[in-house]
Amino acid sequence: MGRGNKSFSLIKCGSQAYLQSDLFKASGLVEHAFSTRSGGCSSGNLASLNMAFHTEDSVDNVLENRRRFFNLFKADYRQIVSAIQVHGTEIAVFDKNHKGEGALPHSATRSCDALVTTEPGLILSAYAADCQLLYFCALDRPLVALAHAGKQGALGRIGPQVVNYLQEQFQVKPDRLLVAMSPAVCWCCYQVGSGDAAAFRLAGWNGQPYLEPAAEDKFNLDLVAINLDQLLTAGVNHDNIAISELCTSCNPDLFYSYRRDRGITGRMIGFIVLKSEVTG
Ligand SMILES: [Zn+2]
Numbered sequence: 001m002g003r004g005n006k007s008f009s010l011i012k013c014g015s016q017a018y019l020q021s022d023l024f025k026a027s028g029l030v031e032h033a034f035s036t037r038s039g040g041c042s043s044g045n046l047a048s049l050n051m052a053f054h055t056e057d058s059v060d061n062v063l064e065n066r067r068r069f070f071n072l073f074k075a076d077y078r079q080i081v082s083a084i085q086v087h088g089t090e091i092a093v094f095d096k097n098h099k100g101e102g103a104l105p106h107s108a109t110r111s112c113d114a115l116v117t118t119e120p121g122l123i124l125s126a127y128a129a130d131c132q133l134l135y136f137c138a139l140d141r142p143l144v145a146l147a148h149a150g151k152q153g154a155l156g157r158i159g160p161q162v163v164n165y166l167q168e169q170f171q172v173k174p175d176r177l178l179v180a181m182s183p184a185v186c187w188c189c190y191q192v193g194s195g196d197a198a199a200f201r202l203a204g205w206n207g208q209p210y211l212e213p214a215a216e217d218k219f220n221l222d223l224v225a226i227n228l229d230q231l232l233t234a235g236v237n238h239d240n241i242a243i244s245e246l247c248t249s250c251n252p253d254l255f256y257s258y259r260r261d262r263g264i265t266g267r268m269i270g271f272i273v274l275k276s277e278v279t280g
Helices: 022-027 059-071 151-155 158-170 194-202 223-233
Strands: 008-013 016-021 030-035 091-093 114-117 124-128 132-138 144-149 177-181 191-193 211-213 218-221 241-243 268-274
Touching: 008 022, 016 022, 016 059, 022 030, 022 132, 022 177, 022 241, 030 132, 091 158, 114 124, 114 158, 124 132, 124 144, 132 158, 132 223, 132 268, 144 151, 144 158, 144 268, 151 158, 151 194, 151 223, 158 177, 158 223, 177 223, 191 194, 194 211, 194 218, 223 241
Parallel strands: 091 114, 177 241
Antiparallel strands: 008 016, 016 030, 030 268, 114 144, 124 268, 132 144, 132 177, 191 218, 211 218
16 A cells, blocks of 8 residues: 555755645645745744744744745735644634634634634634644535544544544535645654554564564654554545655755754644635
């Protein structure tokens, strides 16, 4: 089982650069991106385009970085929506009444790791530095979702949970979904301890390529392979899944990495928004 024939493109724009899924771009239904660390105003380990408040950065830096980034998309950084990410599997629906929640410090009100909306123009955002972001776009109706799928998310099957939720609540068939999987920490850069390994083994993820012994009491975990396998099992078509081949840890010039930088680091942002002029 391959990793999909569709990937992301790196788009350079002055001192900034971001990634976009070719598949999502070709759909014409959404605007979306995954940021890199270039072109911002933060310094040190946080240099330079840190997008999240829950770091050691100043609020002013984060706001300036978001302003610069969303300017590229002619979007207002003060109107973005984000949740309090808790490494769980809660899913919440957002509408225009939530506009701007999470745009300023302590303004996010809902704790969840998956955001859904049917509202054109509402910018869903999430943050990561090694965890994977999963972007969802329905083909037959205006609906997008964005999930934060790290180790705990994968263990809780957040990908399939979103797929099932969209089917049950919005009658979106899994084979009518596009999914894009952001850069994330690769299996060779990602070692977990025996406790985590036991939890994944218990959940059925054992052996190649998911979980393999490395050093003593250390195991390599392939987060990307697990997230992909879960989406395929949930009924998403392989041809409708785009996967970034880039590792956040292997590419220090492009990305922050929580593991590589031992926790003192910034965050990339992922966002997705339904285009307002979607005609179906
Ligand atoms: Zn790597």
